[in-house]
Amino acid sequence: MKNTNEIWEEVVETLVKEGMTDVTIKTFFKTGIVFPISHDNSTYTIAVENTFTKGYLLKHTNEIERILEQICGSPKKLIIYLNSEIKNRQNGITAEEDTKKDRSGLIKEYRFDNFIVGPSNDFAHAAAVAAAENPGDADYNPLFLYGGVGLGKTHLMHAIGNYIYEKDPTLNIKYISCNNFTTEFINSLNTKKTYDFKEKYKNVDLLLLDDIQYLANKDSTQTEFFNIFNDLMNSKKQIVLCSDRKPSEIETLTDRLVSRMNGGIVADIKFPDLETRIAILEKKAFDFGINVPFEVLNLIAEQSLNNVREMEGLLKKVRMYSKFINKEITLELATEAIKDSLNHDKKPITIELIQEKAAEYFHITVEDLCSKRRGKPLGTYRQIAMYLCKKYLDVTIREIGTKFGGKEHSTVIYSCNVISELIETNPEIREYVTDIEKLLK
DSSP, X not given: OOOHHHHHHHHHHHHXXXXXXXXXXXXXXXXXXXXXXXXXXXXXXXXXXXXXXXXXXXXXXXXXXXXXXXXXSSOOEEEEEEHHHHHHHHHTOOHHHHXXXXXXXXXXXXXXXXXXXXXXXXXXXXXXXHHHHSTTOGGGSSEXXXXXXXXXXXXXXXXXXXXXXXXOTTSOEEEEEHHHHHHHHHHHHHTTOHHHHHHHHHTOSEXXXXXXGGGTTOHHHHHHHHHHHHHHHHTTOEEEEEESSOGGGSTTOOHHHHHHHTTSEXXXXXXXXXXXXXXXXXXXXXXXXXXXXXXXXXXXXXXXXXXXXXXXXXXXXXXXXXXXHTOOOOHHHHHHHTGGGOOTTOOOOOHHHHHHHHHHHHTOOXXXXXXXXXXXXXXXXXXXXXXHHHHHOOOOHHHHHHHTTSOOHHHHHHHHHHHHHHHHHOHHHHHHHHHHHHHHO
16 A cells, blocks of 8 residues: 555656646645645645645645545545644644744745745755755855845745744844844944944854845955854854855955855856746735736746846736726736736847947947947946946856957956946936836836
8 A cells, every 4th residue: 555655756746747847846746845644545634834835736636636536546635734733733832822933034934835946046946955954064054145136045045044943943043134234233333332243143053144245345344244254154053145146246355255155055046937937926826816827927927038026016017907997817908907018029138138229329339339449438338238237137247248349357347336336426327327228128
């Protein structure tokens, strides 16, 4: 007689044979997401980590029960629990008491089992899971995650914290953004409480520092962070860092910090492919409590070629339009709701597209933009184009330099810094950048 785990493995194998996508299997069905508990003559019981997964499986109950009957030879009712329901029942903890747990700034909803895994982020996800399962292990410490806006870096960071917290709630876990870390440090200097500041971080078991790129140009804060970094590493405490770029591309970051950050795992998160974007939208639709046909999810995903948040914004727009006219979401309704955003000829943003649009805007050729000619205004136009490449694309500084006629690494970084500062102080430059961004979108 097959045991409970073997039965679930056959369920998953059958779903794969019937055409279920790899992303959906990894997100909702694989062992580690689903925990087979028991089965008898009439029931098959599993547990899952969160309501998102539970809700998805409940929507597919009939399909799963059909496969269970096929495997077991008799009808079985699928019973789904949350792991927290089982643990709390065993420990006598009420749901109200569970919500009062202090997670040291962590967002409880960000967990591994509701993170959509695809080719664009599978290595980063695997590295995050490994760090969570083996905190302080030299192979995964520090863990440095980098990538563009809204791609899941912060989600993974909080997932690590939540996973470790649940294994041992007595650990001292600290999540903080780089800007808040800097503010805390400056306040400690002003109030002459630097000793308290150092002791606070010295006693942390897990440090999660977000948006580490904001350490750039902050020499004193970098020095203090380097000392904290060394103390935690020497004590075998886990450090997780997030940034929009890799360590070597963070301007004015000291060589010793770059070396330290590169000493563990550095993992990037790229923009997800179409299949993964659809899975993300399916999750968001569930979070919104709405039923969205696949063709609508596909429509929205195809329009979102560069930004996950833009994609989620389109889904919100469809939801609100459906609510406003009091009609179910259909492809026709969704097309009407986002018609201003539809562009079936829309191209993904690339270095070449940015060069094309910048050249078009400034009435020059792409060859001029990529030439070795210097001086204003051509030099400024080139700097703006390189700045936009760095802002919108998950490419290296070296790649940008190569595409602009073999510019040096330092030249590209300098150009991006110049434009970043001029946007704040020079209305004309700000207008140039804004206008070209509109052309790209």
